Amino acid sequence: MNMDDMMSLAKxxxxxxxxxxxYGGAAGLYDYGHVGALIKKRFEMAWTNYFVDSRENxxxxxxxxxxPEKPLVASGHAALFNDILVACKKCKTYYRADVLxxxxxxxxxxxxxxxxxxxxxxxxxxxxxxxxGEMAKSKPFNMMFDLYLGPERSERGYLRPETAQSxxxxxxxxxxxxxxxxxxxxxxIGKAYRNEISPRQxxxxxxxxxxxELQIFFDPDTxxxxxxxxxxxxxxxxxxxxxxxxxxxxxxxxxxxxxxKFYAYHMALIDVFYTQxxxxxxxxxxxxxxxxxxxxFYNKVHMDMEVDVESWGGYKEVGGLHYRTDYDLTSHSKGxxxxxxxxxxxxxxMPNVLELSFGVDRNVWMxxxxxxxxxxxxxxxxxxxxxAPIVAGxxxxxxxxxxxxxxxxxxxxxxSQFKAEYDDAGSIGKRYARMDEIGTxxxxxxxxxxxxxxxxxxxxVTVRYRDDKKQERVKIEDVESFLSxxxxxxA
Amino acid sequence: MNMDDMMSLAKxxxxxxxxxxxYGGAAGLYDYGHVGALIKKRFEMAWTNYFVDSRENxxxxxxxxxxPEKPLVASGHAALFNDILVACKKCKTYYRADVLxxxxxxxxxxxxxxxxxxxxxxxxxxxxxxxxGEMAKSKPFNMMFDLYLGPERSERGYLRPETAQSxxxxxxxxxxxxxxxxxxxxxxIGKAYRNEISPRQxxxxxxxxxxxELQIFFDPDTxxxxxxxxxxxxxxxxxxxxxxxxxxxxxxxxxxxxxxKFYAYHMALIDVFYTQxxxxxxxxxxxxxxxxxxxxFYNKVHMDMEVDVESWGGYKEVGGLHYRTDYDLTSHSKGxxxxxxxxxxxxxxMPNVLELSFGVDRNVWMxxxxxxxxxxxxxxxxxxxxxAPIVAGxxxxxxxxxxxxxxxxxxxxxxSQFKAEYDDAGSIGKRYARMDEIGTxxxxxxxxxxxxxxxxxxxxVTVRYRDDKKQERVKIEDVESFLSxxxxxxA
Numbered sequence: 001m002n003m004d005d006m007m008s009l010a011k012x013x014x015x016x017x018x019x020x021x022x023y024g025g026a027a028g029l030y031d032y033g034h035v036g037a038l039i040k041k042r043f044e045m046a047w048t049n050y051f052v053d054s055r056e057n058x059x060x061x062x063x064x065x066x067x068p069e070k071p072l073v074a075s076g077h078a079a080l081f082n083d084i085l086v087a088c089k090k091c092k093t094y095y096r097a098d099v100l101x102x103x104x105x106x107x108x109x110x111x112x113x114x115x116x117x118x119x120x121x122x123x124x125x126x127x128x129x130x131x132x133g134e135m136a137k138s139k140p141f142n143m144m145f146d147l148y149l150g151p152e153r154s155e156r157g158y159l160r161p162e163t164a165q166s167x168x169x170x171x172x173x174x175x176x177x178x179x180x181x182x183x184x185x186x187x188x189i190g191k192a193y194r195n196e197i198s199p200r201q202x203x204x205x206x207x208x209x210x211x212x213e214l215q216i217f218f219d220p221d222t223x224x225x226x227x228x229x230x231x232x233x234x235x236x237x238x239x240x241x242x243x244x245x246x247x248x249x250x251x252x253x254x255x256x257x258x259x260x261k262f263y264a265y266h267m268a269l270i271d272v273f274y275t276q277x278x279x280x281x282x283x284x285x286x287x288x289x290x291x292x293x294x295x296x297f298y299n300k301v302h303m304d305m306e307v308d309v310e311s312w313g314g315y316k317e318v319g320g321l322h323y324r325t326d327y328d329l330t331s332h333s334k335g336x337x338x339x340x341x342x343x344x345x346x347x348x349x350m351p352n353v354l355e356l357s358f359g360v361d362r363n364v365w366m367x368x369x370x371x372x373x374x375x376x377x378x379x380x381x382x383x384x385x386x387x388a389p390i391v392a393g394x395x396x397x398x399x400x401x402x403x404x405x406x407x408x409x410x411x412x413x414x415x416s417q418f419k420a421e422y423d424d425a426g427s428i429g430k431r432y433a434r435m436d437e438i439g440t441x442x443x444x445x446x447x448x449x450x451x452x453x454x455x456x457x458x459x460x461v462t463v464r465y466r467d468d469k470k471q472e473r474v475k476i477e478d479v480e481s482f483l484s485x486x487x488x489x490x491a
Numbered sequence: 492m493n494m495d496d497m498m499s500l501a502k503x504x505x506x507x508x509x510x511x512x513x514y515g516g517a518a519g520l521y522d523y524g525h526v527g528a529l530i531k532k533r534f535e536m537a538w539t540n541y542f543v544d545s546r547e548n549x550x551x552x553x554x555x556x557x558x559p560e561k562p563l564v565a566s567g568h569a570a571l572f573n574d575i576l577v578a579c580k581k582c583k584t585y586y587r588a589d590v591l592x593x594x595x596x597x598x599x600x601x602x603x604x605x606x607x608x609x610x611x612x613x614x615x616x617x618x619x620x621x622x623x624g625e626m627a628k629s630k631p632f633n634m635m636f637d638l639y640l641g642p643e644r645s646e647r648g649y650l651r652p653e654t655a656q657s658x659x660x661x662x663x664x665x666x667x668x669x670x671x672x673x674x675x676x677x678x679x680i681g682k683a684y685r686n687e688i689s690p691r692q693x694x695x696x697x698x699x700x701x702x703x704e705l706q707i708f709f710d711p712d713t714x715x716x717x718x719x720x721x722x723x724x725x726x727x728x729x730x731x732x733x734x735x736x737x738x739x740x741x742x743x744x745x746x747x748x749x750x751x752k753f754y755a756y757h758m759a760l761i762d763v764f765y766t767q768x769x770x771x772x773x774x775x776x777x778x779x780x781x782x783x784x785x786x787x788f789y790n791k792v793h794m795d796m797e798v799d800v801e802s803w804g805g806y807k808e809v810g811g812l813h814y815r816t817d818y819d820l821t822s823h824s825k826g827x828x829x830x831x832x833x834x835x836x837x838x839x840x841m842p843n844v845l846e847l848s849f850g851v852d853r854n855v856w857m858x859x860x861x862x863x864x865x866x867x868x869x870x871x872x873x874x875x876x877x878x879a880p881i882v883a884g885x886x887x888x889x890x891x892x893x894x895x896x897x898x899x900x901x902x903x904x905x906x907s908q909f910k911a912e913y914d915d916a917g918s919i920g921k922r923y924a925r926m927d928e929i930g931t932x933x934x935x936x937x938x939x940x941x942x943x944x945x946x947x948x949x950x951x952v953t954v955r956y957r958d959d960k961k962q963e964r965v966k967i968e969d970v971e972s973f974l975s976x977x978x979x980x981x982a
Contacts (some may be wrong), residue, residue, distance in 0.1 A: 014668045019555040021826040026559045034550035059525035064510040068517045094642040147636045151585040177505045197642045482511040
């Protein structure tokens with residue numbers, strides 16, 4: 001599938017499409033339809049279950065997306081959250097310099113300044129891809145959306161550029177309420193906003209996105225998570241120095257590449273999430289280390305999580321694992337004049353932060369691309385059952401009033417506990433196909449034997465598995481436990 | 492409890508507090524702590540279960556919060572989503588005119604224009620409550636937050652003032668994907684933004700709020716939901732004409748007050764939600780009909796849902812039920828040049844909309860206020876179990892390694908399925924008290940009998956109920972089903 005195939009699939013199946021579509025859409029803004037909204041929700045639930053609920057001393061927050069100016073000055077975003085903008089002198093098209101250059105095969109570091117970009121453009125004689133026009137001088141462009149609060153429009157605010165800031169601002173209060181224990185994990189799933197110069201690639205580069213982030217606050221001298229179970233696990237890692245992808249054990253990541261143990265532990269945890277929970281093939285998932293200019297200056301270790309996605313044309317970033325040191329709490333301590341250092345067992349120090357950051361929309365896109373299969377007439381979305389938007393379709397096999405009523409009653413019963421759909425329109429084949437297309441893992445049919453007291457199959461329904469189309473009969477009273485077992489994340 | 496008591500409770504218990512608190516906070520913006528975020532989530536789940544999942548042909552969407560300008564011009568928000576602003580000439584304090592006047596006991600209609608406000612101010616010789624200064628001429632103030640998209644800041648956008656607009660913009664695509672059936676319910680839970688002139692009263696009037704809204708699209712000639720089960724149900728309703736609150740049956744609402752049957756049906760449904768699901772006493776919940784100038788011009792019938800909340804000093808709006816006719820789809824059909832009328836069984840018409848709108852933050856505040864009980868030393872948050880942030884606390888009764896390990900293992904087991912907390916710090920009384928304060932309905936203790944093979948209570952734990960402090964022994968293998976049954980919404 002290429003980008004266009006994917007977008008057209010998404011529009012037909014109720015997944016997602018440009019916001020305000022009837023008005024011609026809005027660049028970088030997307031809405032989720034009823035199927036896409038459920039997949040997004042299921043991803044968020046799986047993420048929360050895995051990264052928050054299953055862990056110790058980890059909690060979820062919820063916070064305003066508008067922030068006043070001061071904290072974003074302190075965090076550096078007001079001055080530094082910039083992209084370099086270049087425009088064609090002739091057609092006035094604007095480009096993000098790093099994107100334009102890398103698409104033209106010209107090497108540029110992520111943190112390059114406007115003057116460096118101008119040099120590169122001149123040296124390489126870079127012209128506008130549209131009309132070969134000359135490029136104007138480049139300039140920094142702050143990617144935050146600003147707005148004004150209050151009746152005089154006097155208080156400047158910003159839409160937060162990352163959910164992380166909301167968590168850092170609440171760390172100290174939560175640390176105190178939660179009885180002053182470290183490590184403390186504070187997670188947040190919510191919107192972040194970036195005024196991207198050229199939003200594109202569907203849900204990849206958006207102006208409004210959903211992030212799922214976990215910030216772990218810890219004492220770098222004492223945090224020592226048990227890597228035992230993971231030491232021999234092999235991960236795909238591109239190391240900045242090595243300049244190539246290696247398949248390497250966690251043990252070697254720690255010993256040979258000098259990666260902190262707590263960091264390597266979380267690499268393994270994330271690897272399990274992608275390969276076992278999201279069911280991404282091992283060969284399509286990797287960590288990509290950023291170094292030199294491409295690494296944010298406050299990150300001591302910075303790796304992106306990347307997945308090889310057909311419709312994106314290769315490996316793309318779906319998340320990041322950042323050892324942010326004490327940069328954030330120190331900045332906000334200075335900015336707010338509130339010392340957020342902590343005292344534990346007599347030792348006073350500024351907690352360090354390990355950030356696990358995931359782009360929810362990117363992961364939804366990736367999941368749909370990864371699990372979509374088209375073979376001949378049949379197209380199937382092979383999402384793991386706990387990520388499926390609808391758990392069960394319930395159908396009467398024949399057009400018969402008794403079977404319809406019976407099926408409908410079963411559907412109503414299931415509906416209070418599972419996402420279920422009832423369908424009695426068209427042939428049974430068409431109904432299966434509709435469910436396959438949106439990834440419903442189980443279809444339950446009621447037939448004459450179900451209601452025939454003389455039949456050996458009386459009181460049973462047929463469950464058909466989406467992936468291999470195998471069927472089995474299940475007692476009606478066991479349907480709930482059958483489904484529960486199979487959609488459990490721990491199954 | 493007054494406002495200050497409530498805010499201080501909220502800060503101590505991890506519920507909510509002003510955003511960017513360490514920087515002195517930001518008016519009208521709030522963050523939820525780990526307990527508040529869970530209560531909010533539980534409210535949203537109960538709402539979704541009741542209004543969406545339990546109903547026919549109802550679906551959930553998710554959408555961008557930034558909207559381009561055109562749809563908000565078409566909807567009338569760009570021109571009309573105004574409050575009237577007045578300022579004191581002396582101290583320059585800004586007031587929302589209707590709020591200022593009604594607090595001074597001066598009657599003013601909700602839709603009053605600036606010139607009318609000026610007349611009222613002059614006639615009543617209204618002065619600034621702070622310094623008795625004279626008031627300047629009033630002027631309309633658009634409450635939407637505007638921002639600029641793209642590198643040239645050339646495209647104007649707005650943060651959506653209500654989630655409803657996101658749904659109207661997606662109706663036509665969803666109607667087609669969902670096989671063109673009416674009534675069709677499309678729900679959305681998400682952020683809405685209003686640049687309130689004077690945000691106040693905690694989570695009551697916020698600049699960034701969460702709404703849970705269900706828009707039902709229907710054919711007004713044929714929609715006839717079965718009111719049978721509700722006809723004799725009595726509701727508290729303030730009718731605009733009657734100018735007083737009546738306790739009146741659904742049958743009389745339809746017959747004597749000429750309220751459409753589908754509207755009265757939803758009043759009853761909402762009444763059940765408040766009094767039975769949220770457990771608000773019948774005597775503290777009412778519908779308040781808006782009429783004349785206080786009703787939005789596009790609403791044919793408009794009632795607020797109001798709850799009598801101590802910390803708000805009386806009845807306040809927590810939601811609204813709006814028969815919006817075909818105003819929205821007609822406006823967007825014109826604005827977008829896309830005819831959104833539908834053709835069903837040969838009849839072509841513009842669907843009408845019934846909107847069920849709920850302020851999530853207001854409802855969270857209301858729930859905490861309503862269910863908080865302080866008697867002597869003990870303070871308890873008596874939330875219904877399915878709204879409780881934590882379902883179970885697990886404690887060892889004594890400080891004993893075997894009991895601690897046993898309790899911890901039980902906690903780990905429960906944690907994958909329920910929100911649970913483990914606590915072994917301090918006396919058992921203190922641990923109960925901590926759980927009572929945040930509304931945990933069940934505390935489970937492990938004692939020597941639990942682990943003593945010779946005891947009749949071997950293999951059982953003690954479950955203590957939050958509300959009456961009664962205790963009972965439950966077999967360890969039955970704990971999950973014990974909890975499941977009691978937190979189910981249908982229990």
